[in-house]
Amino acid sequence: MIKTRDIDLTLNGNHILNCVSVEIPPGKVTALIGPNGAGKSSLLHTLSRLQNQDSGEVELAGRLLSDYAFDELARHLSVLRQHSTIGSRLRVRDLVAFGRYPHNKGRGTAADDVIVDQALRDFDLGELASRFLETLSGGQRQRALLAMNFAQATDMVLLDEPLNNLDLRHARKLMQLIRRHTDRGRTFALVLHDLNHAARHADHIVAMKNGEVFKAGNKAAVLNSDVLSDLYDTDIRMVTVEGELLALT
Amino acid sequence: MSTGSTPSSAMIRSMLAAGALLICVVSSLFIGVIDMRPAELLSDPEAMWLLSSSRLPRTLAVLLTGVSLAIAGQVMQVLVQNRFVEPATAGSGQSAILGIVLMTLFFPGSSIAATMATASVTALLGTLLFLLMIRRLPPQETYLVPLVGIVYGGVVGSIAIWLAWQADLLQLLDVWMTGEFSGIMRGRYGLLWIAGVLAVFTWFVADQFTIASLGRDHARNLGLDYRTIMALGLLVISVVTAVTIVTVGIIPFIGLVVPNIVSRLHGDNLRYSLPLVAWLGALLTLLSDMVGRLIIAPYEIPVGTVFGVVGAAITLWLLYSKPAMRQA
Numbered sequence: 001m002i003k004t005r006d007i008d009l010t011l012n013g014n015h016i017l018n019c020v021s022v023e024i025p026p027g028k029v030t031a032l033i034g035p036n037g038a039g040k041s042s043l044l045h046t047l048s049r050l051q052n053q054d055s056g057e058v059e060l061a062g063r064l065l066s067d068y069a070f071d072e073l074a075r076h077l078s079v080l081r082q083h084s085t086i087g088s089r090l091r092v093r094d095l096v097a098f099g100r101y102p103h104n105k106g107r108g109t110a111a112d113d114v115i116v117d118q119a120l121r122d123f124d125l126g127e128l129a130s131r132f133l134e135t136l137s138g139g140q141r142q143r144a145l146l147a148m149n150f151a152q153a154t155d156m157v158l159l160d161e162p163l164n165n166l167d168l169r170h171a172r173k174l175m176q177l178i179r180r181h182t183d184r185g186r187t188f189a190l191v192l193h194d195l196n197h198a199a200r201h202a203d204h205i206v207a208m209k210n211g212e213v214f215k216a217g218n219k220a221a222v223l224n225s226d227v228l229s230d231l232y233d234t235d236i237r238m239v240t241v242e243g244e245l246l247a248l249t
Numbered sequence: 250m251s252t253g254s255t256p257s258s259a260m261i262r263s264m265l266a267a268g269a270l271l272i273c274v275v276s277s278l279f280i281g282v283i284d285m286r287p288a289e290l291l292s293d294p295e296a297m298w299l300l301s302s303s304r305l306p307r308t309l310a311v312l313l314t315g316v317s318l319a320i321a322g323q324v325m326q327v328l329v330q331n332r333f334v335e336p337a338t339a340g341s342g343q344s345a346i347l348g349i350v351l352m353t354l355f356f357p358g359s360s361i362a363a364t365m366a367t368a369s370v371t372a373l374l375g376t377l378l379f380l381l382m383i384r385r386l387p388p389q390e391t392y393l394v395p396l397v398g399i400v401y402g403g404v405v406g407s408i409a410i411w412l413a414w415q416a417d418l419l420q421l422l423d424v425w426m427t428g429e430f431s432g433i434m435r436g437r438y439g440l441l442w443i444a445g446v447l448a449v450f451t452w453f454v455a456d457q458f459t460i461a462s463l464g465r466d467h468a469r470n471l472g473l474d475y476r477t478i479m480a481l482g483l484l485v486i487s488v489v490t491a492v493t494i495v496t497v498g499i500i501p502f503i504g505l506v507v508p509n510i511v512s513r514l515h516g517d518n519l520r521y522s523l524p525l526v527a528w529l530g531a532l533l534t535l536l537s538d539m540v541g542r543l544i545i546a547p548y549e550i551p552v553g554t555v556f557g558v559v560g561a562a563i564t565l566w567l568l569y570s571k572p573a574m575r576q577a
Contacts, residue, residue: 048470049469050466050469050470070469070472070473070474071472071473071474073472074470074471075472078470079466079470080470081466084464084466084467085464086463086464086467087330087462087464088459088462088463088516088517089512089516089517090459090516090517090518091516091518094516094518098456098459098460098463098471099471101456101460101471101472101473102471102472106456106520132516152470152471
């Protein structure tokens with residue numbers, strides 16, 4: 001579980017985050033939504049210590065994030081940035097296997113191999129395993145990065161627009177996989193742009209606007225026509241079709 | 250971690266590689282101004298003396314230099330996250346030479362170890378400055394980094410030349426500006442073992458360098474202390490650069506060409522590729538040195554010049570050919 005208290009962040013003179021206090025509840029899927037430039041990615045970066053906040057505190061499982069050693073944190077929390085490019089010529093399997101590095105420090109065991117193989121299967125990468133990353137399409141590369149993240153198998157997972165570049169089938173598979181892993185007790189926080197994915201797969205919603213938490217709560221509280229129309233400054237209607245919440249935009 | 254080849258074919262390839270290097274090493278021992286045949290080693294004490302005082306030290310020096318320069322180049326490419334830089338052309342080498350010139354000016358007659366230490370420090374500072382400079386470059390402009398490196402190296406090198414010219418040291422400067430092994434004798438190359446040790450050390454932390462090459466955020470996510478590994482890399486680059494320049498002079502292109510060839514063929518997982526980088530660095534440097542000894546015998550062409558020609562050709566090939574897309 002992650003909790004923040006009064007996070008402020010200014011980058012190059014711009015106020016990015018303004019007194020953000022937010023909770024990512026454990027064992028649930030939390031979706032971060034909001035218009036462009038709302039501070040969703042920056043919040044994710046401060047939650048994962050990729051970016052240090054100017055003031056305020058982040059707590060992971062009751063301990064200050066700053067108290068964790070680098071390698072210790074990597075066993076509890078993982079993060080995948082948006083637009084992660086990798087310049088190195090690595091094979092898919094080698095990249096995914098690096099997800100185990102925080103746990104095995106490079107001395108992989110048979111158990112690590114099992115986890116890596118599972119991650120490759122989960123993302124349909126079996127046949128691409130010995131290919132170099134640069135020979136893959138954007139969606140395949142995204143799947144390889146996600147597989148590395150799943151091989152890391154941390155309790156807390158932060159993913160910035162994980163559906164980027166994924167086709168319909170793999171997008172759905174990813175969300176189902178996240179659900180299965182959440183049911184096993186892991187915690188996910190995802191930046192999502194597609195409200196329908198959020199409506200369908202998230203348990204908890206954090207809506208951000210102008211560097212502040214606009215509204216946070218369960219689906220019913222946040223994903224309704226009034227809140228969303230205010231959040232995005234455009235008309236959005238939430239309807240229920242065949243028992244599923246749908247956003248009409 | 251499959252590399253796509255069966256163990257037996259991998260073993261055969263390693264043995265072939267080791268064999269090729271061994272043939273070159275033995276040949277190198279018997280190439281020189283004084284004609285010496287293997288059989289004479291048993292009968293002629295002079296021959297044994299020649300071997301142990303000149304030929305063997307020279308060959309070992311070439312091997313150590315080739316290995317450590319290639320690995321330092323690889324490390325620099327990881328730190329900078331750009332394939333087209335190497336210490337000899339991006340300011341590290343020139344900073345080391347500047348350090349040597351300063352030592353010669355202000356502390357003439359200081360020991361070679363002290364000179365090397367100073368050169369290491371100036372190389373470290375020079376490389377650090379380069380790293381800070383290229384941070385401000387737009388990341389998508391891949392070719393700006395080596396260009397800035399060449400310009401920066403040129404500026405630092407000019408300062409060294411100007412200082413040397415002021416102090417009438419230009420001739421001495423030439424010793425460090427062109428790498429060659431003809432002066433290597435027993436007792437004159439010991440410092441190179443430091444470079445060799447650093448090369449081995451690099452292989453021990455190969456995984457960390459590979460993870461660092463994924464970029465800061467991926468490295469952080471995987472729990473790597475990014476600053477520490479950057480500092481270690483800087484240390485390897487500057488000490489290897491300083492040691493090789495103090496002992497044999499600057500040899501450009503090895504650090505650039507060798508890691509690029511290996512990357513083309515085997516990718517960048519350094520755990521597997523570093524031994525190949527070391528092997529190819531040793532082999533190409535030794536071949537260049539032997540060619541330099543043979544082509545206008547009994548005179549010599551400096552290894553830096555030979556490798557400059559070969560290296561330039563290989564670099565062009567690297568720039569124009571597509572990387573291997575094969576699966577295995």
